[in-house]
Amino acid sequence: MPLVTEILQHPVFVALLSCHFLSDYHLQNQSMADQKERDKKVLAKHLAHVFWPLLVVGIVVPSLYRQLLLVFISHALIDFLKPSVKKMLKLSDSLTFTLDQLLHIAIIVSVTWHVLTDGIALTNPILPWADGLRLVLFFLMITKPANVVFRVYFSKYQPSKVVWKNGQIDQKKDEHVTMQGAGATIGNLERIVMGICIYFGQFASIGLVFTAKSIARYNKISEDPAFAEYYLIGSLFSILSVLIASWLCFII
Numbered sequence: 001m002p003l004v005t006e007i008l009q010h011p012v013f014v015a016l017l018s019c020h021f022l023s024d025y026h027l028q029n030q031s032m033a034d035q036k037e038r039d040k041k042v043l044a045k046h047l048a049h050v051f052w053p054l055l056v057v058g059i060v061v062p063s064l065y066r067q068l069l070l071v072f073i074s075h076a077l078i079d080f081l082k083p084s085v086k087k088m089l090k091l092s093d094s095l096t097f098t099l100d101q102l103l104h105i106a107i108i109v110s111v112t113w114h115v116l117t118d119g120i121a122l123t124n125p126i127l128p129w130a131d132g133l134r135l136v137l138f139f140l141m142i143t144k145p146a147n148v149v150f151r152v153y154f155s156k157y158q159p160s161k162v163v164w165k166n167g168q169i170d171q172k173k174d175e176h177v178t179m180q181g182a183g184a185t186i187g188n189l190e191r192i193v194m195g196i197c198i199y200f201g202q203f204a205s206i207g208l209v210f211t212a213k214s215i216a217r218y219n220k221i222s223e224d225p226a227f228a229e230y231y232l233i234g235s236l237f238s239i240l241s242v243l244i245a246s247w248l249c250f251i252i
Contacts, residue, residue: 006116008248011130012064013112014137016071019053020104021140025148037083050075067111074107097152135199138249142191146241147184150234157233159226186213187238194242199250210235 007013027049036043054068078100086096190209197205213235214221221228 003113003116007109007112010112010116011133012061012067012115013108014130014133014249015057015061016054016108016111017105018133018137018140019050019057019071020075020108021137021145022053023050024101024104025144026140036079043079046079047072047076064115067115071107071111075104078103094152134249138195138199138245139192141245141249142195142242143188144184146191146238147187149241150187150237154233154237157230159224159230187234191238191242194239195246198242198246206239 023046028046032042032046036046051072054072058065058068082096082100085091091099190213193209194206197203197209217227217231221231
């Protein structure tokens with residue numbers, strides 16, 4: 001078995017990556033993500049959210065305490081130094097986000113590789129839960145992290161309408177009336193339904209999800225080409241994110 005595949009299938013990698021997605025996305029809202037760069041108290045609160053999932057893993061697998069401590073310290077250092085590095089190198093938000101996530105995941109990969117090469121013994125309780133952990137990781141990946149990734153990389157395609165302000169054209173984001181957070185919730189639900197369909201091998205059922213979604217937005221799609229393109233980008237991204245997550249969690 002190739003080393004990369006062995007690392008990705010290892011329960012330590014799955015557990016640590018689950019901890020990362022849980023603490024960096026599901027337990028952290030956008031306000032906290034923005035404020036932690038300026039307010040050390042908010043950063044400390046975020047690091048507490050990073051700590052307790054790792055603590056749970058440490059309780060289940062005490063032999064990993066050194067590796068878990070390394071993951072926590074590296075996470076703290078990356079988040080502490082990120083604002084300074086971003087300002088010094090004049091990095092864009094999307095590039096900063098990318099490098100931040102790659103560093104966190106690289107640390108997790110290196111820790112798993114260390115566990116493999118050093119032959120660190122795992123306690124029995126984690127092994128029977130390996131398949132369950134992969135399922136948990138799958139749903140952690142396709143929900144809020146997918147929403148954040150889409151917002152970071154594709155928000156520039158969000159439709160805008162032209163309005164006049166002080167005699168000049170002023171571009172504003174599309175302000176069609178929707179409930180706050182409805183779009184993110186719809187995205188989460190459609191990816192969860194797709195994930196369930198893929199898990200049980202009901203691939204044809206995925207089409208029903210987008211049929212229902214398209215019916216609800218039919219008027220907007222038919223009347224606004226820019227919105228239709230944005231809608232298509234979002235739909236294709238949802239499909240791609242679920243397929244990639246299912247490949248990583250169930251096929252490799």
